[in-house]
Amino acid sequence: MPTLFDRYQLGGLVLPNRVVMAPMTRARAAPGGLATPSMASYYAQRATAGLIVTEGVQPSLIGQSNPGTPGLHTDEQVASWRPVTEAVHANGGRLFAQLMHGGRVSHPDTTGQQPVGPSAVPAVGEVFTPSGRQPAPVPRALDTAEVPEHAQSYAEAARRAVEAGFDGVELHGANGYLISQFLSANANLRTDHYGGSVANRIRFAVESVAATVDAIGASRTGIRLSPGATFWGVQETDIPELYTALLRELARLDLAYVHLEATTDEEVLLDLRRAWPGTLIMNPVLPLGAKQTGRDNADHWLGLGAELISFGRAFIANPDLVERLRNALPIAPVDEATYYQGGDAGYLTYPAYQYPA
Secondary structure, rough: OOOOOOOEEEEEEOOOEEEOOOOOOOOEEEOOOOHHHHHHHHHHHHOOOOOOEEEEEEEOOOOOOOOOEEEOHHHHHHHHHHHHHHHHHOOOEEEEEEOOOOOOOOOOHOOOOEEEEOOOOOOOEEEEEEEEEEOOOOOEEOOOOHHHHHHHHHHHHHHHHOOOOEEEEEEOOOOOOOOHHHOOOOOOOOOOOOOOOOOOOHHHHHHHHHHHHHHHHHHHHHEEOOOOOHHHHHHOHHHHHHHHHHHHHHHHOOEEEEEEEEOOOHHHHHHHHHHOOOOEEEEEOOOOOOOOOOOHHHHHHOOHHHHHHHHHHHHHHHOHHHHHHHHOOOOOOOOOOHHOOOOOOOOOOOOOOOOOO
């Protein structure tokens, strides 16, 4: 069985270990969706991870979900990301941008536009806006002719990501955002070829990935999925059939990886592992659940056939997480109050482990 600290060949990249820093929203971008010098320091501090996947980056203005998040749809945004990718590479790291279209999980106060989605069905809960949480608005249902341009937005952002120096991109197909909304049975009530049957509900995901592969190559393209998750009120039916069909189509594209969240039963996840012939990144615990991923979870899933393991919240308070895992050092707790707060407190202020003198 491989260990968490073995090298791994991911496309054209040699990863020095199998630890992946999972994407986590930190909402610290500058106005205009620009990356900042603090973001360069934040990611560079964590460059010992085998692979870093950034926070969600909007591929278009209408795709922005939360205020304070960065984008990759303007020249200025591309330029702002270059110091980030350069800092990570200077520290020996590898960096993928997560491309996240929020779909219906957005608000006009954030983007100046009515959110869009597969159908005119609002998300469940309150969304973040510049003035605080507000009820999720009713999105505008996309016309059939409009859907391809939103699939293409991932590809355009991927081109910009490569221009900005990223090693690749991960499409956010999880957690109730746009791709997940199309997979859903209750957010997607369409009667055209993007809704209804399993083959139709996976179509937007496949078209988005295929466009991205055409833009930057399969070895630079991954996707994150959350089978059975109910974030923002999405519900899925026929989960094994739905995701097996999706993985079968994605396998034809020879992606760099699929990144699965532990949002359904392990038996289902194991069936999906068997259905996916390529590299699997496994996030072994429920995102934002009570438990954080630890060494025991990582070893368990390496034994079940995952090639790489992603760690989320543990990376926030432990920039040297790889060393702590390797040497069984204590994992520092995170201050949840500073998850999304602006400024460097709770962002750049977590130290590496201090060995006794």
